[in-house]
Amino acid sequence: VLGARPAPVWLLGAGAIVGLAAVLPAAYLAVVIFGDFSAALETALSSRALATLLRTAALTAAVVVTSVAIALPIGWLTVRTDLPGRRLWAVLCTLPLVIPSYVGAYLLVAALGPNGMVQEALGVNRLPSIYGFTGAWLVLTLFTYPLVLIPLRATLRRIDPQLEDAARAMGRSPLEVFRTVVLPQLWPVIAAGSLLVALFTISDFGAVSILRFRSFTSEIYIAYQSSFDRVAAAALGGVLVVAMLALLFASSRVRGAKAVHRLGPGTLRPAPPYRLGRWRWPALAFCSLIVLVAFALPVGVLIYWASKGISTGSTSLNTIAALGGNSLLIAAWAAAIGAIAALAVAALVVRYPSPASRLIERLSHAGYALPGILVALGLVFFATRAVPALYQTIALLVFAMTIHYLPLAIGPTASSLLQLSPRIEEAARGMGRGQAEVFRTITIPLARGGMMAGAALVFLHAMKELTVTLILSPIGFKTLATDIWTQTTYGFYEASAIPALVLLAVAAIPVYLLSEQGAAPP
Amino acid sequence: MNHPLSQPQRLLAALLVFAALVLGGCGFSTEDSGGGSNEPETEGITLYSGRIPAAIGPAVDSYEAEADRDVKVRFAETADLAATLVEEGDASPADAFFAQEPGAIAAVAEAGLLTKLPQNILDRVPPRYRDPGGRWVGVTGRARVIAYNKDVVMDSELPPSPFGLTAPKWKDRVGWSPASSSMQEYVTALRARYGDDRTKQWLEEMVGNGAVSFPDNVTIRDAIAKGEIDVGLINHYYVAQAISEEGPDYPVAVYFPPGGLGSLMLLTSVGVLESSDRKPEAFAFVRSLLSDKSQQFFTSSSKEYPLAKGAKPDPSLSVPVNQIPVSDSSLVDLKEIQGTIELMQESGAL
Numbered sequence: 001v002l003g004a005r006p007a008p009v010w011l012l013g014a015g016a017i018v019g020l021a022a023v024l025p026a027a028y029l030a031v032v033i034f035g036d037f038s039a040a041l042e043t044a045l046s047s048r049a050l051a052t053l054l055r056t057a058a059l060t061a062a063v064v065v066t067s068v069a070i071a072l073p074i075g076w077l078t079v080r081t082d083l084p085g086r087r088l089w090a091v092l093c094t095l096p097l098v099i100p101s102y103v104g105a106y107l108l109v110a111a112l113g114p115n116g117m118v119q120e121a122l123g124v125n126r127l128p129s130i131y132g133f134t135g136a137w138l139v140l141t142l143f144t145y146p147l148v149l150i151p152l153r154a155t156l157r158r159i160d161p162q163l164e165d166a167a168r169a170m171g172r173s174p175l176e177v178f179r180t181v182v183l184p185q186l187w188p189v190i191a192a193g194s195l196l197v198a199l200f201t202i203s204d205f206g207a208v209s210i211l212r213f214r215s216f217t218s219e220i221y222i223a224y225q226s227s228f229d230r231v232a233a234a235a236l237g238g239v240l241v242v243a244m245l246a247l248l249f250a251s252s253r254v255r256g257a258k259a260v261h262r263l264g265p266g267t268l269r270p271a272p273p274y275r276l277g278r279w280r281w282p283a284l285a286f287c288s289l290i291v292l293v294a295f296a297l298p299v300g301v302l303i304y305w306a307s308k309g310i311s312t313g314s315t316s317l318n319t320i321a322a323l324g325g326n327s328l329l330i331a332a333w334a335a336a337i338g339a340i341a342a343l344a345v346a347a348l349v350v351r352y353p354s355p356a357s358r359l360i361e362r363l364s365h366a367g368y369a370l371p372g373i374l375v376a377l378g379l380v381f382f383a384t385r386a387v388p389a390l391y392q393t394i395a396l397l398v399f400a401m402t403i404h405y406l407p408l409a410i411g412p413t414a415s416s417l418l419q420l421s422p423r424i425e426e427a428a429r430g431m432g433r434g435q436a437e438v439f440r441t442i443t444i445p446l447a448r449g450g451m452m453a454g455a456a457l458v459f460l461h462a463m464k465e466l467t468v469t470l471i472l473s474p475i476g477f478k479t480l481a482t483d484i485w486t487q488t489t490y491g492f493y494e495a496s497a498i499p500a501l502v503l504l505a506v507a508a509i510p511v512y513l514l515s516e517q518g519a520a521p522p
Numbered sequence: 523m524n525h526p527l528s529q530p531q532r533l534l535a536a537l538l539v540f541a542a543l544v545l546g547g548c549g550f551s552t553e554d555s556g557g558g559s560n561e562p563e564t565e566g567i568t569l570y571s572g573r574i575p576a577a578i579g580p581a582v583d584s585y586e587a588e589a590d591r592d593v594k595v596r597f598a599e600t601a602d603l604a605a606t607l608v609e610e611g612d613a614s615p616a617d618a619f620f621a622q623e624p625g626a627i628a629a630v631a632e633a634g635l636l637t638k639l640p641q642n643i644l645d646r647v648p649p650r651y652r653d654p655g656g657r658w659v660g661v662t663g664r665a666r667v668i669a670y671n672k673d674v675v676m677d678s679e680l681p682p683s684p685f686g687l688t689a690p691k692w693k694d695r696v697g698w699s700p701a702s703s704s705m706q707e708y709v710t711a712l713r714a715r716y717g718d719d720r721t722k723q724w725l726e727e728m729v730g731n732g733a734v735s736f737p738d739n740v741t742i743r744d745a746i747a748k749g750e751i752d753v754g755l756i757n758h759y760y761v762a763q764a765i766s767e768e769g770p771d772y773p774v775a776v777y778f779p780p781g782g783l784g785s786l787m788l789l790t791s792v793g794v795l796e797s798s799d800r801k802p803e804a805f806a807f808v809r810s811l812l813s814d815k816s817q818q819f820f821t822s823s824s825k826e827y828p829l830a831k832g833a834k835p836d837p838s839l840s841v842p843v844n845q846i847p848v849s850d851s852s853l854v855d856l857k858e859i860q861g862t863i864e865l866m867q868e869s870g871a872l
Contacts, residue, residue: 109737131735210737212701212872222863225601225703228629229860230608373602377609384613392615470598471606475568475615486574486597 007352008435014344019363022403025378026241026366032234040235049239056215060201062137064194067145070290071193075152077283082273084280089287090153094515096294097146098507100464100481102206103500104143106488107298108135109210136213140201142294147200148193150453150514151415155189158419161271174274191254192411198247199407202240205371205467216240217371224373237374244369248362299504305497324502327463327479330394334401335459339451341402342409347443350417351425364410367403372467375404379472397472401462408461409454416450417443456510463507566591567617567803570607572600572626573790580819585810591803600626607795608633617798618807620790623703625859627791631657636793640805646812650848651789651829658793661811662826665758665778665846666708666786669743672775674752682781684755688727697734697742697754700871704739704757704788710862711786718865725869746774757788762825762838778841785841787827787848
C-alpha cells in the first residue's frame with residue numbers, strides 16, 4: 001500500500017471542504033453547548049442521559065445483530081446458491097429500504113398495535129405490546145437490514161471462488177468452508193454495512209417516536225417539545241456525536257487492513273452455485289417471511305388505504321405529480337453532489353491514509369449520526385448568520401440533505417476503491433502521468449460503480465427525508481414526504497397512502513438497481 | 523472498459539436531466555396554504571404554522587382576500603418551528619407564529635422574540651385566554667373530555683371527573699394517549715391543581731385499572747366507535763368532527779366532566795415576531811383570525827371553541843365555553859412538562 005505518499009493538495013483541499021461542510025451541525029451543537037457549558041455538562045452526565053445511552057446502545061446492538069442475521073443468509077442464498085428465482089428475491093429483499101421508518105412504524109401500529117388489524121383478525125383481547133424496545137427493534141431491523149445486504153451481495157459476487165475450491169478439495173464441509181474461508185472475507189463489508197445501520201438507528205426519530213421507545217433522539221425531541229431547552233438538546237446531540245465516533249472507531253477496527261484487491265474487473269471466474277437440494281424449501285420460506293413482513297404487508301396496508309382514499313377522492317393527480325417532482329429534484333441533486341463529495345473523502349481514506357484523511361472521514365459522518373432536527377437547526381443557525389440570501393432555498397436544502405446522508409455514499413465508494421489494487425494507479429504514474437490525470441483517467445472510472453451505488457442510497461434517503469425539508473425548504477415547497485406528514489398528523493391515513501405509494505414507487509427504482517449491482521457479466 | 527454499473531449511471535443521468543427540467547422548466551412547484559386559486563400578487567406576511575393546512579387554510583384565504591396580501595405559510599411541527607424561531611433570532615423571515623400547543627408560543631415569548639400585541643387585539647379575547655404579558659392571544663380552544671360509546675354507556679353512569687375512571691367498573695374499558703402532548707398538558711394541570719402525589723396516584727390507578735394506551739386522540743375515538751373500548755380521554759373536537767362527517771348516528775359522544783379539572787381548555791394561539799418589519803400587517807392578520815368570520819370557520823370546521831369575545835361556538839358544542847376551566851399560568855411553565863413526563867414514566871403510564 002502506498003501509505004507513505006502524501007495526498008495531492010487539491011484532493012486534501014476538496015476533502016477538507018467536504019469535512020468542514022459536514023461538521024457544521026456538530027459545530028452548531030458546540031456553539032450552544034459552550035454557551036452554557038455547565039448546564040450542558042449536567043444534562044450530558046445526568047443519570048437520565050446515561051440510561052438513555054444504554055437503552056439506545058442496546059437497541060443499536062440488537063438492530064445491527066438482527067440486520068446481519070437477516071442479510072447474511074439472504075445475501076448468500078441470492079448470490080451463491082441455486083435458490084429458485086434468486087434475482088427476484090434479491091430485488092424483493094432489498095425493497096424494504098424504500099419504506100420510511102415513520103411509515104413503517106405507523107403501519108406496524110396499525111397492524112400489531114392495540115386494537116390493530118391482527119388483533120381484530122385473531123379476535124383476541126390483547127396482544128403483547130409492540131411499543132417500546134420490541135417495536136422499535138422490529139421496525140428498524142426490517143427497514144434497514146438492506147443497508148447490510150446491498151454491499152454484502154456486491155462483495156459476495158466478487159469473492160474469488162478459488163480459495164473455496166481449495167478448501168473443499170481439502171475435505172472441508174460447506175459450512176466449514178463458509179466459516180473459515182468466506183466469512184473472513186465478508187467481515188469488512190459487514191462492518192461497513194453495520195455502521196450505516198447503527199448510525200441510522202441512533203439518529204432515527206420516526207420509528208422511535210411512533211413506537212414510544214425513548215432513545216436519544218426521543219430525548220432530544222422531548223427537550224424541544226416539552227421544555228424548549230436547546231442547551232439540553234444540544235448536549236444530548238453532543239453525546240450522539242461521541243457515540244458516532246466510537247462506532248466509527250469500532251467499525252474501522254473490524255475493517256482493519258483486510259483489503260482484498262483484485263487486479264481489475266474481468267479476471268474473475270463466476271463461482272458455481274451451491275445446490276440447495278431439499279434445503280431450498282426452508283430457504284424459500286425464510287425469504288418469503290422477510291419479504292412478507294418487511295414489504296408485502298406494509299405495501300398491502302397502504303394499497304388498502306389508498307383504495308379508500310381514492311374512493312373519497314381526496315388527492316389530485318396533479319398535486320401528486322408536483323410533489324413527486326419536488327421530491328425527485330431534491331433527491332437527485334443531493335445524490336449527485338453526495339457522490340462527488342464522497343469520492344474526495346473515499347479517495348483520501350483509501351489511497352492516502354493519514355491522520356488528516358482519517359479526521360476528514362470522521363467529520364464527514366457527523367451529519368448522519370444526528371437526527372434531522374439538529375441538522376436543520378444547525379444550518380438555520382449558520383445560514384441566517386453567514387449566508388442569509390441562501391436561507392430556506394433549494395440550494396441550502398440540497399446542501400443539508402447531502403451532509404445528512406454523505407456516509408451512505410462514502411461507504412460504497414471506498415469499497416470499490418479498496419477492491420481495486422492501487423498498483424494500477426502506480427503503474428500509470430510510473431508511466432509519467434500526473435496525479436490529477438491519474439485521478440481523472442484511472443481512479444474515477446474505477447470508483448464509478450461505488451459512486452453510483454452511493455448516489456442511489458443518498459437519493460433513496462433524501463426522498464424519504466422529512467424534518468430537514470419542513471424547516472429548510474423554500475416556503476410553500478412540498479414533497480411527497482411532507483404531504484404524508486400533513487395527512488398523518490391528523491390521522492388521515494387513507495389520504496396519506498397515495499403519496500406514500502408514489503414515494504415507494506419512485507424510491508424503488510434506485511433500490512432495484514442497487515440489488516442488481518454488479519449483476520451484469522463483466 | 524466495460525462497467526457493471528452502466529445501468530444506474532444511465533438512470534442517474536436521466537434523473538438529473540429530469541430534475542433540471544423540473545427546475546428549469548417550471549420552477550419548483552409551491553402550493554399555497556389554502557390551495558385557493560386566486561392568490562393576491564402583493565407580497566405580504568410570512569406565517570410559521572404548527573397547524574396543518576386544513577385547519578387554517580380558509581382563515582388565511584379570507585385574510586388574503588380582504589387585505590389583498592399574499593400570506594406565505596411554513597407548516598411544520600409546532601415545537602420544531604419554535605426551536606427554529608429561536609435559532610433564527612432577529613433574522614427570522616417569519617412575521618407571525620401560529621402554535622398548536624400552548625407551551626411552544628410561551629417558549630418563543632420567553633426568548634424575547636414576540637412583540638407586545640396592540641391593546642385592541644388583546645381586548646378581542648377574554649384575559650384568561652391570552653398571555654398576561656400581552657405577547658400572544660388564544661385563537662381557539664380544545665377541551666379535554668371523556669368520550670364514550672353511547673350504545674354501551676349512559677352519560678349518567680360517567681364519573682364527575684376522570685379521577686372516577688379508576689373504579690373497578692371501568693377496568694379495561696378506558697383508552698388514553700399518554701404520549702400525546704395534550705394528555706401531558708392535562709396531567710401538568712392536574713399536578714398544579716392537586717399536587718404530584720395525588721396525580722401520580724391517579725396515573726398509577728389508571729395503569730392498574732387496565733387503561734389502554736393509544737398513540738393519539740384519533741385512534742382512541744375510532745376504537746370507541748368500533749366498540750373495542752367504551753370510554754376514552756380525548757380532545758372534544760375529534761368527536762365533533764366525526765359526527766359532522768358520519769351523521770348523528772355516530773356512536774361516540776362527548777361528556778364534559780363537571781368536577782375538578784374534568785374538562786380543561788387547551789389553547790391554540792398566535793403571536794407576532796419582534797423582528798418582523800411588517801408588524802402592522804401581522805397585527806391585521808391576527809385581528810382577522812379573531813374576526814367573527816374566521817372564528818366561525820374554526821368552530822364550524824374543526825369544532826374547536828372560538829375564543830374571541832362574542833364569537834358563537836358551533837351549535838354542536840353544547841357546553842358553554844365559560845364552564846370549561848383554563849389552566850392557570852403553571853401550564854406554560856415549561857419546566858413543569860418535563861416533570862410531568864417523569865411522573866408519567868414513574869407511574870408506568872409512559
